[in-house]
Amino acid sequence: MVISNLNFGECINFSICKRFGIITLNRTHRSNSFTIEQLNFLKKAVEYCQHTEKIRGVILTANGNSFSTGMDLDFIDGSDHDAVKKLEETAAAICQLLFYGKPSIAAINGRCWGEGVVFTLCCDYRIAVRDSFFLMPEILSGIFPGTGCVILMVKQIGISWTKKMLMFAERVDTNTALKIGLIDEIIENKEDLLKNSLEKAKFLFPKNQSFLNAIKICSNHLLDKSYANAYDIEKIGSAWYSYEDKELFLKLLREKVG
Amino acid sequence: MSSSELNLGENIKFSTKRRFGVITLNRTERGNALTIDMLKDIKAVVEYCQNNEKVRGIILTGNGKAFTTGLDMSSVDPGDHDTVKKIEAIAGKITKLLFYGKPVITAINGYALGDGVIYSLASDYRIAVKNAYFQMPEINYGIFPGTGALVLASRVIGIPWTRRIFMFAEKISSEKALEINLVDQIVDTHEDLMKAAMDKAKFLFPKNQTVLNAIKLCSNHLMDKSYKDAYELEKMGSAWYEYEDKDKYIQEFRQKFE
Secondary structure, three states: OEOOOOOOOOOEEEEEEOOEEEEEEOOHHHOOOEOHHHHHHHHHHHHHHHHOOOOOEEEEEEOOOEEEOOEOHHHOOOOOHHHHHHHHHHHHHHHHHHHHOOOEEEEEOOEEEOHHHHHHHHOOEEEEEOOOEEEOOHHHHOOOOOOOHHHHHHHHOHHHHHHHHHOOOOOEEHHHHHHHOOOOEEEOOOHHHHHHHHHHHHHHOOOOHHHHHHHHHHHHHOOOOOHHHHHHHHHHHHOHHHOOOHHHHHHHHHHHHO | OOOOOOOOOOOEEEEEEOOEEEEEEOOHHHOOOEOHHHHHHHHHHHHHHHHOOOOOEEEEEEOOOEEEOOEOHHHOOOOOHHHHHHHHHHHHHHHHHHHHOOOEEEEEOOEEEOHHHHHHHHOOEEEEEOOOEEEOOHHHHOOOOOOOHHHHHHHHOOHHHHHHHHOOOOOEEHHHHHHOOOOOEEEOOHHHHHHHHHHHHHHHOOOOHHHHHHHHHHHHHOOOOOHHHHHHHHHHHHOHHHOOOHHHHHHHHHHOOO
16 A cells, blocks of 8 residues: 655655555665655654554665665765754664564665664564675764664674674674574565565564564563563563553553663 | 883783784793783783873783683682782773773684683674683682673673583683674684784774774673663764863763763
């Protein structure tokens, strides 16, 4: 289903399938690198998915041979600190929406750099085509890769790989990405990418959504808690059925994990 | 600056290459087992590297067939609790300096026991010769492996491997160490080892040192923070350019993780 009355700009395509919002980055002539405008639209699209009841999750993918090569540095004046901060805030808001919000699937169609890696880390299931690769080039330009990147990395791929990617800008192929927990599945043919993503969506959308979202929140946020504190949060998850308003229940749980 | 200028004993060698301080354990007749004097020298030379503007990082290695076999038990009376505490305080301080301070590359030239494992855990890039192995034998002697070992191990290699190494004293080959993130690279010979270590130093020393050190701090210390708290700290990393005095900025940033 194509939503015609929604406008996310030329560089973001949006449709709905299997009750998942499919967000497709579509700035292929610049390898799907992000402009400020496109990031704003991406945030709007993710927010739309979070706030629309009939949508139960997000699939993030891209057209062309790159998933994303990160920020388009030709379109950003690095010395304009206010603009850079605003940009970082937008990217960070997208990360938080994906990491705290409804289930998300990343369908990685090729090169995945910078913010592309960060958005991948926010998603709950990550499928990549075989010849994709992952790179954080920020250290080469003296940029600190903020926006939630380091937090997401250390908790998912561990301290050693975080440092290899961020301090040494090590290029990670799909086999390594699978081994270290940066992705969950490799596919050989690009044609299967959306098909496999939709299969995961198909698995998730008929499930109890309160339950599913509670599992996601606990999975993403209990690592940094003491056992006793984490168990108290888990108990809220276990008692999901005792909350009449399920939206309120998830809101409470999201607030609890900090 | 060399070993003689720093007034180090003969068991610790020091030189500077590629703006990295190269610290070499040199008590080959005893498998580079550490005495109190050696620990004091390591602490002094690591502090020198941290406080010297010209030095941008540390390479830690050993001469001979062992990286280090850990504390020389024959130099310590385990019943002398005051002395044991003093040793632990020095060893603990070294671990902390490595984990919080400038980038550290460890070039593991042979078997690494006790403190050898801890130095590897505290470093940012670890290269080992293929016949190196790792072991924490403390449980066999009824010694608690303090000095930061368990903090680092559970975060860097995860809980299951921490248990196998510390509770069951499992001997870990270099291949296994690579698999579990105890090392990052394996090389064939000692010549390859130093070349690989220098290559990494060569990659790091021309980079923006403020960004590099900020990335290191966040990579090492965000795992135990909630997403929201961690993001506040990341924002301090992103805003590095706003601080006029970069040394003061890094010092303040380090204090945030105390």
